[in-house]
Amino acid sequence: xxxxxxxxxxxxxxxxxxxxxxxxxxxxxxxxxxxxxxxxxxxxxxxxxxxxxxxxxxxxxxxxxxxxxxxxxxxxxxxxxxxxxxxxxxxxxxxxxxxxxxxxxxxxxxxxxxxxxxxxxxxxxxxxxxxxxxxxxxxxxxxxxxxxxxxxxxxxxxxxxxxxxxxxxxxxxxxxxxxxxxxxxxxxxxxxxxxxxxxxxxxxxxxxxxxxxxxxxxxxxxxxxxxxxxxxxxxxxxxxxxxxxxxxxxxxxxxxxxxxxxxxxxxxxxxxxxxxxxxxxxxxxxxxxxxxxxxxxxxxxxxxxxxxxxxxxxxxxxxxxxxxxxxxxxxxxxxxxxxxxxxxxxxxxxxxxxxxxxxxxxxxxxxxxxxxxxxxxxxxxxxxxxxxxxx
Ligand code: AMP
Ligand code: MG
Numbered sequence: 001x002x003x004x005x006x007x008x009x010x011x012x013x014x015x016x017x018x019x020x021x022x023x024x025x026x027x028x029x030x031x032x033x034x035x036x037x038x039x040x041x042x043x044x045x046x047x048x049x050x051x052x053x054x055x056x057x058x059x060x061x062x063x064x065x066x067x068x069x070x071x072x073x074x075x076x077x078x079x080x081x082x083x084x085x086x087x088x089x090x091x092x093x094x095x096x097x098x099x100x101x102x103x104x105x106x107x108x109x110x111x112x113x114x115x116x117x118x119x120x121x122x123x124x125x126x127x128x129x130x131x132x133x134x135x136x137x138x139x140x141x142x143x144x145x146x147x148x149x150x151x152x153x154x155x156x157x158x159x160x161x162x163x164x165x166x167x168x169x170x171x172x173x174x175x176x177x178x179x180x181x182x183x184x185x186x187x188x189x190x191x192x193x194x195x196x197x198x199x200x201x202x203x204x205x206x207x208x209x210x211x212x213x214x215x216x217x218x219x220x221x222x223x224x225x226x227x228x229x230x231x232x233x234x235x236x237x238x239x240x241x242x243x244x245x246x247x248x249x250x251x252x253x254x255x256x257x258x259x260x261x262x263x264x265x266x267x268x269x270x271x272x273x274x275x276x277x278x279x280x281x282x283x284x285x286x287x288x289x290x291x292x293x294x295x296x297x298x299x300x301x302x303x304x305x306x307x308x309x310x311x312x313x314x315x316x317x318x319x320x321x322x323x324x325x326x327x328x329x330x331x332x333x334x335x336x337x338x339x340x341x342x343x344x345x346x347x348x349x350x351x352x353x354x355x356x357x358x359x360x361x362x363x364x365x366x367x368x369x370x371x372x373x374x375x376x377x378x379x380x381x382x383x384x385x386x387x388x389x390x391x
Contacts, residue, residue, distance in 0.1 A: 001268045001275070004303065004338065010265050011279055011304060015286055017314045018169030018237065025157055028149045030210055031167035032314040037143035040160045042133035046078075047097040050128045054110060054117055055101035060085035061123025069115050073098055088117055097129060104128035146316025168314020174233035175202050175216040178226060178244040178253065179292060182218065197361065198242040198290075198297050205298070208390075209306045210313060211238065221250040230256055234285045237312060240305065243292030246276040253289050257282060272337040273358035274300035286312075293358035299340045299370070302390055320388040323369070325350035327383045333373040342367040345387055 002010075020034030049055065056067060067088040071081045073095045081089050081098035088105075089098045097104075103123040110117040136142070142156055143149075149167065157165060175198075182196035183189055199216040206213050214236050219229040221244060233239040244253040245267075254264060262282035267289075269277045273296035278289030288305050290297040307318035328351040333339045342364050343352040350371060354363010368391035379385060 001270050002266065003270050007266050007269045007271075007277070007279070007304060008307065011286075011308050012311060014265060014279075014281060015308050015311050018171065018312050020166050020168055020314060022164050022166050024164050025154055025162060028154060028165055028167055029151065031149050032310075032316070033143045033145055033147050033149060034166035034168055034314055035145050036141060037157065037160075037162070037165065039136050039138050039140045039142050040162075042138045043136035043159060044130045044132055044134070047132050048075075048130050049091045049093055049095050049097060049104045050130050051104050051106045052092050053104050053106045053108075053128065054088040055083065055091045055098050056088045056103050056105055056119075056123050057083060057085045057100060058103040058123040058125040058127070061103060061105065061119055063119055063122050065119050066113075066116050067119070069112075069117060071098075102126065102129070144316065146314060148315065169312065171211040171238060171309050171312045172214045172236045173206050173211045173238040173240060173309070174214050174236040175199055175206075176226075176229045176233055176239070176241045177216070177218045177292075178221060178241060180221045180250070182243075184218065197294055198292065201294060201298060202240055202242065202290075202301065205301050205306070206240075206309070209309050211309050221252060223252050223256060226252050226256040227259060230260060230282075234260065234283050234287075236285060238305070238309060239282075239285050239287045240290060240301075241287065242290045242297050245278045245289035245291060254278065257287060257289075262287060269300075269304075270337040271300065271303065272335050272339045274303070274340075275337065277304060279304065291358070294361045295342070295364050296358040298364060302370070302388070303340070320370075320390055323387050323389055324348075324384050325369070325387050327371075327379055327381055327385050328352075330379065330381050331371070331373055332378040333375055336375060338375060339373045341371045341373055343369055343371060343387075345369040345389065350385060350387055 070087045072090040073079050074092045075094035078096040083098050083100045102125050109121045177196050177199050183193045185195050203213045219226045241253050244251045260282045262280045264280040266279040276291045277300045280287045290300050310318045325345050326349045328349050341352050343350050353366045354360050369387040369389050
């Protein structure tokens with residue numbers, strides 16, 4: 001049995017980012033940037049008005065002053081207007097500042113009188129002007145390699161004239177659930193049978209981390225069927241098999257994988273729940289064997305499969321988002337493995353929920369965060385702890 005850290009580093013060594021490609025900006029949401037990007041233009045890229053109003057020379061813009069309106073500058077082509085003290089230009093939000101003007105007076109603060117205005121306020125130099133480069137300088141880094149492309153990132157890239165960009169690859173994944181006791185939801189349940197729920201869980205978790213689920217099929221605990229299912233699953237970057245990875249007589253996954261010449265790098269990790277976790281490689285695929293118990297499958301997916309998929313997609317940050325919280329109950333880890341306690345983070349407080357057992361799906365469904373409690377660690381109610389958020 002190896003530690004989580006050893007497992008993570010072995011997986012990271014075995015898995016490389018997939019080749020990057022160029023896509024349209026309009027398709028790039030939630031991908032990871034495949035390189036650093038730098039500003040081609042300052043923002044704003046010219047001095048412009050922040051208001052609808054009048055561009056003036058501040059030194060001649062005292063309250064009660066009468067200024068002659070010598071032209072109009074809407075947002076759009078620069079009319080190359082120029083003003084002197086005693087003059088004003090009718091101007092609109094986003095319009096380029098006329099030469100000589102150093103302030104804008106809001107239209108609400110003047111009285112218009114034919115081709116003149118009378119000021120109700122004093123003009124302040126620089127007022128209501130968006131100065132070139134005040135937001136962003138040319139050459140400044142706007143996106144780092146491995147950063148996730150979000151809505152605002154797309155807007156920033158568009159503002160710089162980018163119409164496409166290089167991003168990390170899409171990861172295609174297959175799921176195989178195993179077990180003779182399992183029945184597809186919607187079908188009739190006979191005594192001794194349970195509904196198959198890991199496929200639903202894993203499909204959702206895969207989608208949450210941006211992978212594409214190509215197939216989800218079920219195999220009986222039968223070597224031939226499992227081998228057939230694995231053959232189909234290995235056409236993907238990632239194959240996830242749930243159940244059948246412990247040491248029971250019906251746990252056929254390892255031997256079935258070996259018949260494909262798979263290299264099993266990891267089997268059994270010191271983690272609770274999830275000890276029987278398996279990782280190997282067969283052909284071009286990374287293969288993850290997750291324990292059948294739903295909570296074990298959930299925890300091992302988040303701790304080992306998610307970071308591997310993100311790495312393939314070119315992400316820089318492989319960790320789940322974290323958050324500090326005040327612990328509501330005492331917790332002690334008496335086991336020989338780090339324990340991932342399921343609980344609910346609400347209003348800055350973390351409460352463990354449900355039965356902390358690997359089959360206890362209801363408790364898991366009520367939780368939104370994990371707390372890792374190290375071996376022998378004893379936490380007291382009121383302590384501030386660091387959570388992993390997954391919801
Ligand atoms: P296994 O890892 O195959 O020994 O299964 C451990 C436990 O998880 C057993 O109680 C199984 O019935 C249950 N289990 C395995 N696979 C699934 C699944 N896909 N959906 C729901 N429960 C499962
Ligand atoms: Mg089984």
